[in-house]
Amino acid sequence: MSHQRFIVCLAGPTASGKSAATLSLAQYWPIEIINVDSATIYRQMDIGTAKPGPVERRTVPHHLLDIRDPSETYSAAEFCTDTLRLIEDIHSRNRIPLLCGGTMMYYKALREGLNNLPSANPGIRRELENEAAASGWPAMHAQLQHIDPLTAQRLAPNDSQRIQRALEIHRITGKPMSQLLAEQRPNQEKPWHYVTISLEPSDRAVLHERIATRYHAMVENGLVAEVEALFNRGDLSESMPSIRCVGYRQIWAYLKGEVDLPTAIEQAIAATRQLAKRQLTWLRAQPDRHIVDCLSLNTVDQIQDIVPQYWNAPPR
Incomplete structure (x- = not known):
């Protein structure tokens, strides 16, 4: 190179x-x-x-x-x-x-x-924000722990942006984000090192x-x-x-x-x-x-x- x-x-x-x-x-x-x-x-x-x-x-x-x-x-x-x-x-x-x-x-x-993850869905994001306003982000983190423990364990309970994204992806695809990331291995040619x-x-x-x-x-x-x-x-x-x-x-x-x-x-x-x-x-x-x-x-x-x-x- x-x-x-x-x-x-x-x-x-x-x-x-x-x-x-x-x-x-x-x-x-x-x-x-x-x-x-x-x-x-x-x-x-x-x-x-x-x-x-x-x-x-x-x-x-x-x-x-x-x-x-x-x-x-x-x-x-x-x-x-x-x-x-x-x-x-x-x-x-x-x-x-x-x-x-x-x-x-x-x-x-x-x-x-x-990774080819789904784009943001404004409707689902509003839904998640309303849930978080009612129950708090630690409760949303607990929800994520139930459906995607691999992702939840690397996120702090108050990391609202990433918790929301992981829950959003699950609601769009029905799959945990950790599973989608494991399935998708980027195969893009890198023009630079x-x-x-x-x-x-x-x-x-x-x-x-x-x-x-x-x-x-x-x-x-x-x-x-x-x-x-x-x-x-x-x-x-x-x-x-x-x-x-x-x-x-x-x-x-x-x-x-x-x-x-x-x-x-x-x-x-x-x-x-x-x-x-x-x-x-x-x-x-x-x-x-x-x-x-x-x-x-x-x-x-x-x-x-x-x-x-x-x-x-x-x-x-």
Whole structure:
């Protein structure tokens, strides 16, 4: 496989310094960033997603930011289509695409291909949301445990989005999602080989402190007002993927009067730490990843030592 068939993916948990690393790399390589993030795709959601700002976007081109209204959805299939198109376009301009982000479902779809699962059914989704509103997501998780224990055991009882999807698939097909996934082995030709550089903390307690510090800074910088603007639109709800984003749904609950603000902040920090744990679990299951300590003082130097073997272009 020739070097130009390699695509480098800079992955890591939230608050691991991925964005800062890409800006440093842009000083030496003609890169363009393809964002692998299911939250930064949304317009009007800047503070809580830690979206790259105007200075960062002027420093290095970013793609797949602000491409959806918060009322809209964006699937892994759409991400794959857009990313493959962007890779070709960036290469055609003699520049280097760098995938960067922490939505592991998107990386998985690119690396392994997409399973042919049924599309979303709005009627069934509303039905499930109504059931969850009445009984709670832990009860829905118990329902999933009964019909699809393999899927249920890998989902947290409050993982509403994935529980809903698994139950939806069962109601559409009459089969457990785990069975359908076992039956379907993607057989798609992969035009690129994806190489993962994984930013992982040598001390998880330090990452946890970073997460708390960053979220408090988001609140100080206007996160509540940002969520309130979405809340006041009147066409959004906590059942939508945009509002389900970690850090947003907790402030949404505060605006609904369900919790006070200090509680919402603590819940958001706890949920973000759980997200980081899931991200690290997925990354550590990738046997061919290059591990870089995101807490090191020479993180960028370590990345610089790795990328030349995959990028044909010399550093500038």
